[in-house]
Amino acid sequence: MFYLFAGIILICSLLSITTRRILRAAVYLLCVLLATSGLYFMLNYQFMAAVQLTLYAGGIVVLIIFSILLTHHITHRFKHPNITKLLMGIGAGSIGIGLALVTILSHSFKATTNPELPVDMTVIGTQLLSTEKNGYVLPFELISILLLASMIAAIVIAKKEKNKNTEI
Amino acid sequence: MIQGIPLEHFLIVSTIMFFIGVCGFIIRRNLITMLMATELILNSVNINFVVFNRYLYPDQLQGQFFSLFIVGIAAAEASVAIALIINIYRKMQNIEVENVNELKF
Numbered sequence: 001m002f003y004l005f006a007g008i009i010l011i012c013s014l015l016s017i018t019t020r021r022i023l024r025a026a027v028y029l030l031c032v033l034l035a036t037s038g039l040y041f042m043l044n045y046q047f048m049a050a051v052q053l054t055l056y057a058g059g060i061v062v063l064i065i066f067s068i069l070l071t072h073h074i075t076h077r078f079k080h081p082n083i084t085k086l087l088m089g090i091g092a093g094s095i096g097i098g099l100a101l102v103t104i105l106s107h108s109f110k111a112t113t114n115p116e117l118p119v120d121m122t123v124i125g126t127q128l129l130s131t132e133k134n135g136y137v138l139p140f141e142l143i144s145i146l147l148l149a150s151m152i153a154a155i156v157i158a159k160k161e162k163n164k165n166t167e168i
Numbered sequence: 169m170i171q172g173i174p175l176e177h178f179l180i181v182s183t184i185m186f187f188i189g190v191c192g193f194i195i196r197r198n199l200i201t202m203l204m205a206t207e208l209i210l211n212s213v214n215i216n217f218v219v220f221n222r223y224l225y226p227d228q229l230q231g232q233f234f235s236l237f238i239v240g241i242a243a244a245e246a247s248v249a250i251a252l253i254i255n256i257y258r259k260m261q262n263i264e265v266e267n268v269n270e271l272k273f
Contacts, residue, residue: 002173006181013185013208017192022201029204032185036211039178043222048232052214055239060207060246067250068200071257081195093191100183109175114227127229128236136233143240150244154251 001042008035020078026065033057047124178219185212199253199263203246210242 009032016028033056040049117123128136189208196202214235221231257263260270 002177006177009181010184010188013188016208017188017196017201017205022198025201025204029207032208033211036215039215040218043218045218045222045232048218048235051236051239055243056207056211059243063246063250064200064204064207067253070254071200071263078198081197086195089191089194092194093187096187096190097184100187101180104179104183105176109224111224112227116226117229119229119232124229124232128233134228139233139237143237147240147244150248154247157248157255158251 002039005035005038005042008032009039020080022068022072022078023065026061026068029064030057030061033061045119047119047121175219175223178215178223182212182215182219185215197265199249199256199265199268202265203249203253207242207246210238214238 012028012031012035016025016032019025019028033052037049037052037057040046040052127134128140131137186209189205189212192205192208193202196205217231217235217238219231221229225231253263256268260268262268
């Protein structure tokens with residue numbers, strides 16, 4: 001099962017950066033995100049998988065597809081990238097993969113021996129909003145302020161100006 | 169070890185995905201596809217967090233919380249970026265990076 005998901009992730013992410021039609025790239029990205037949520041289900045983290053499905057696969061991909069439809073013709077194809085940029089990209093990617101894999105495979109990971117925590121919704125909710133040890137209320141509040149700010153920013157950027165700039 | 173799969177296999181998958189994202193960010197010349205490459209990178213980092221939490225520290229929930237926060241920040245970033253992209257398109261009729269080289273009209 002894991003190898004199925006891993007194959008989907010690798011093949012679709014490779015296709016999503018090499019395909020020449022932008023809408024297909026978005027659909028391959030959707031496949032990658034769905035397979036990732038499958039991995040989370042396999043690891044028994046249902047809440048994380050649900051968040052991945054709703055926010056990434058439901059929200060961000062829909063936003064991206066909307067913006068593609070607003071800014072492109074469907075039949076639009078990219079030109080091929082020029083060869084030096086292609087070689088530079090592949091070189092950077094393969095050198096990075098090599099270095100990171102050598103480091104990962106030569107390191108031995110040690111797991112803790114403490115008893116496993118049950119991950120149901122109540123445990124996640126209490127820890128996320130507690131101010132005790134292992135509580136995460138400060139980053140929670142920070143991210144809510146960040147979300148509010150980015151929402152206001154997106155509205156301000158995207159709205160049309162009233163008095164000037166009517167020549168568009 | 170969960171279902172007989174060692175930790176390293178997850179890490180190999182997420183590493184390859186990360187560098188595919190980096191490669192796409194360098195190769196592509198379109199703002200929306202660059203945004204998609206960024207999403208790939210963030211997603212692979214998420215996999216790393218969750219897998220480390222599950223395999224190495226199953227008595228705590230830090231990895232899960234940090235990947236939750238990363239998902240939230242990715243959503244905020246995508247919304248602002250798409251607002252910017254649509255605005256750029258409205259002004260310049262084009263979202264290739266080479267053609268977007270003016271800051272002020």
